[in-house]
Amino acid sequence: MPRSRIVPYNGSPAVEVDGRIIPPMAFTAYAHTSDREYLRALGDAGIEIYFLICDPEWLYKGAYEQLLADAKLLLEEVPDAKIFLRLGVHPSVQWLNEHPSEMMRYNNGGTIPIQVVTESYSNGYYPGMYALCSQAWREEATKHVLGLLQDLRETPYADHVIGVFLAGGNTSEWYPSNPLTIYKGGYMGYGHEGKAPSDLYGDFSPAFRKAFSLYLYDRYGSQEAMRKAWNDPQADIDHPHIPDMGERDFILTDYHLSRFPSAGGNGMSDNHRGSFLNTDKYQCVADFYRAFHVSAADSIIHFAKEIKSYDPDLLVGAFYGYFGCLDYYNMCMCAGAKKMLDCGFVDMTACPNLYLERQPGGYASQRVMQDSFRLRNRIFFSEDDTRTFREKNRAGARDYMEQYTLEDSIACMKRDFGRDICQDIDAWWFDQYDKGRYRDPGMYALIKRQQEIAHAFYSKDRTKHNEMAFFYDEESVHCVSAATLFQMIELNRTLEIPRTGIPADFYYHDDIARDDLPEYKLYVFVNCFSLTEAERQAIRDKVRRAGKTALFIYGQGFIDPDGTPKLSADNISGLTGMHIREIDEPSLGKFKIDPAGALSTDCDPGWVYGQPDQLVKDGCALYLDNQAVVVCPLFVCDDPAAETLATLCAERLPAVSLKRENGFYTVFTAAKWLSADVFRAIGRLAGCHVFEDSGDFVFANERFLTIHARTTGRKLIRLKRPASPWEVYEKKYYGNGVNEFELDLIRGQTLMFCLDGEC
Numbered sequence: 001m002p003r004s005r006i007v008p009y010n011g012s013p014a015v016e017v018d019g020r021i022i023p024p025m026a027f028t029a030y031a032h033t034s035d036r037e038y039l040r041a042l043g044d045a046g047i048e049i050y051f052l053i054c055d056p057e058w059l060y061k062g063a064y065e066q067l068l069a070d071a072k073l074l075l076e077e078v079p080d081a082k083i084f085l086r087l088g089v090h091p092s093v094q095w096l097n098e099h100p101s102e103m104m105r106y107n108n109g110g111t112i113p114i115q116v117v118t119e120s121y122s123n124g125y126y127p128g129m130y131a132l133c134s135q136a137w138r139e140e141a142t143k144h145v146l147g148l149l150q151d152l153r154e155t156p157y158a159d160h161v162i163g164v165f166l167a168g169g170n171t172s173e174w175y176p177s178n179p180l181t182i183y184k185g186g187y188m189g190y191g192h193e194g195k196a197p198s199d200l201y202g203d204f205s206p207a208f209r210k211a212f213s214l215y216l217y218d219r220y221g222s223q224e225a226m227r228k229a230w231n232d233p234q235a236d237i238d239h240p241h242i243p244d245m246g247e248r249d250f251i252l253t254d255y256h257l258s259r260f261p262s263a264g265g266n267g268m269s270d271n272h273r274g275s276f277l278n279t280d281k282y283q284c285v286a287d288f289y290r291a292f293h294v295s296a297a298d299s300i301i302h303f304a305k306e307i308k309s310y311d312p313d314l315l316v317g318a319f320y321g322y323f324g325c326l327d328y329y330n331m332c333m334c335a336g337a338k339k340m341l342d343c344g345f346v347d348m349t350a351c352p353n354l355y356l357e358r359q360p361g362g363y364a365s366q367r368v369m370q371d372s373f374r375l376r377n378r379i380f381f382s383e384d385d386t387r388t389f390r391e392k393n394r395a396g397a398r399d400y401m402e403q404y405t406l407e408d409s410i411a412c413m414k415r416d417f418g419r420d421i422c423q424d425i426d427a428w429w430f431d432q433y434d435k436g437r438y439r440d441p442g443m444y445a446l447i448k449r450q451q452e453i454a455h456a457f458y459s460k461d462r463t464k465h466n467e468m469a470f471f472y473d474e475e476s477v478h479c480v481s482a483a484t485l486f487q488m489i490e491l492n493r494t495l496e497i498p499r500t501g502i503p504a505d506f507y508y509h510d511d512i513a514r515d516d517l518p519e520y521k522l523y524v525f526v527n528c529f530s531l532t533e534a535e536r537q538a539i540r541d542k543v544r545r546a547g548k549t550a551l552f553i554y555g556q557g558f559i560d561p562d563g564t565p566k567l568s569a570d571n572i573s574g575l576t577g578m579h580i581r582e583i584d585e586p587s588l589g590k591f592k593i594d595p596a597g598a599l600s601t602d603c604d605p606g607w608v609y610g611q612p613d614q615l616v617k618d619g620c621a622l623y624l625d626n627q628a629v630v631v632c633p634l635f636v637c638d639d640p641a642a643e644t645l646a647t648l649c650a651e652r653l654p655a656v657s658l659k660r661e662n663g664f665y666t667v668f669t670a671a672k673w674l675s676a677d678v679f680r681a682i683g684r685l686a687g688c689h690v691f692e693d694s695g696d697f698v699f700a701n702e703r704f705l706t707i708h709a710r711t712t713g714r715k716l717i718r719l720k721r722p723a724s725p726w727e728v729y730e731k732k733y734y735g736n737g738v739n740e741f742e743l744d745l746i747r748g749q750t751l752m753f754c755l756d757g758e759c
Contacts, residue, residue: 002018004017004162006348009462010463011462014379025384025454026429027042027429027431032066035436036076039078040078043078043081048080048082050083052083052086053086053118054066071083071157075157082160084163086167087148089303090118091140091141093126099137101207102130102137104128104130104203105205106204107199113192114189114191116129116177117190129176131207132176133299135211142306145307146306164315167318170190172319173333174296174319174320176331179327180202180203180330180332181201181251182201211291211295211298212291212292212295223237229283235284240284250480250481253274253481253483254482257630267632274584274632275630276555277478283561287478293478296336297336298339300340304346319333319349320336321334321349321380323367323489324493325367327482329482349378350381350383351367352383353383356617356618358386360749363498364384365490366493368380370425371464375516384430385432388443390435390436395433400618406442410446412750415697417453418752421701423701453752464505466505466701467521467522467683468503468521468524469505469518469520471511473527489526495616499676500690502688502691509528509539512538513538520548524679525551531575532560532562543664543666545663549667551669552575553671569635572635578641580638583636586630591608592609592649593646594646603678609673636654636655636670655670656671677695689718691719692717696710705717705752706752709748711747715745716741716742719741722739725741725753726754726756726757
């Protein structure tokens, strides 16, 4: 098998095979495709890496022979293809029947029969969902994975296999087919036609109970320490408590409050303080959910370690790290990503773009903190399953993603590729359509040109020098309501952040303590609600320096997991350096900008901010939250040394506050929701370069710039340095040695510029 590595290359990680760098894009075809012409055309367009969807014989008879047939066909049409095995690790139905303790179980002691669907196998009708933390399953699956690799080594295809991409759970994305919590009358799981006869909650399986206990030993070290953290002298670390429905109540707080936030009720209870889990009494709940996530990540780490031990020259990855397009509590592919990145065995993770706003004139946002990968010489692969007009209305391509013509599809493929290059992430095109999503001469020509652009980008320095960075926290995910996470993390990242005109980087907050973290002008903290004192000090050390600006959105640092009490507005004050007051009442967080203040350069003083103000197009009709963004508790700055830049409309209290001291700025917002205009204004205050300020989608690095038009009209692009912008598809210049240039765009149109000149 080839020697495959992730190596630093021109300032950023890259895939290297036998000493040769392979830039994006890669390709994943419809499982077991026999379309030779399609594969040949993709090879002729310059695609080198192909993900082959496959399974061991353990799952179904004939799976290995199918893999050999797929590899044979691919290599006959693309002789130099590099193969990444997208390999299922699902158990056989027989094995699950023989190991009932390895299935998810609910409070009634039972399992829920379900269907596990993958791209290659749709007959996975299981007596219950296999526990993604099961040690017995890990050990048995490892035998079959390594057995397949050993068998494959004896074939002529071995010299083309560069890695294993682990596919587990439903849709191969490492989440259970059944929800962890099911309300009476609710959805019971994929392929299950019935509705829940009563409230059901898990996981009571012996497999998870063991995983939960192991997690607690790892976190606390002893039963005594765990009891102290849980505030429960009876807690048993060997048989930890599984939270009941009432203890999970905080998850839906915002949904209840947002119906009529001004009609009474303060959103407070023994279980939660507004949107926040009351960790002073219910730390056990946060630990339960985190154990559920981390134990699934532990399974990926287990497989990766075994594969690397067998052959260190194979790349290993999996779908994981989804901060978006998921139920943060019922799925478990979110909050163990950093552990995977640091384990030393996982080279890459991947996920599809969010399914919101994928239409022309929208933006396909990422779900991960991709720049944390870069610091560790790891790679994030974006699965660009970009829909096209060829699918008609399959998977929402027409009705939800508005793919009506070839031109629509090409504009979106240009947008997604331009984002990948400008953000310097790897990617593959994913075709789930059996008639060929990209099977069109116009798209072949586009892919060929994009492969040329990618090679040109990789040939020179790829170091990014963005001036704004966003920081997110895994542990805090399990301490706040689902709507708060959805609105502050994924919805804001899709609708607002990419329209600021200021390219940004994205990290897990822990990386702020790293010496190799790049310098930024603006540091934005998004969901860092639960922070230890050491983590707070690392943030203070980084942002309280001359020339730096820190933006703390809403209740960053409200929870100190080691404090007494854990929840306190004083924790926010200590983090921000601004005195913050807590008001235990719900608010909509609506505010207006001071027309004489520092934000008026980009914000309309007559506009009401603090709420989403556009129709959101759901990419696949999967979900759409139309509830108001409710703020509870309300945190306001009452520091006499702070300036008020915006005021809450209803409460007449500071909504956006600025404190200037010793050459650095601190900004605190009472609102959860900040629009692109507000981000841009704060970025401008921090000294960030604004490429474009009319709200279009702009991606840029030091050498390339992509703009995807949200609106029709004339656009002004301002460059960081004099350049000769050359549009890479039109192959024409838009100026020579210019600092800025103008162009006319129609909504949904994409242009991509090389700032180095022709490429």
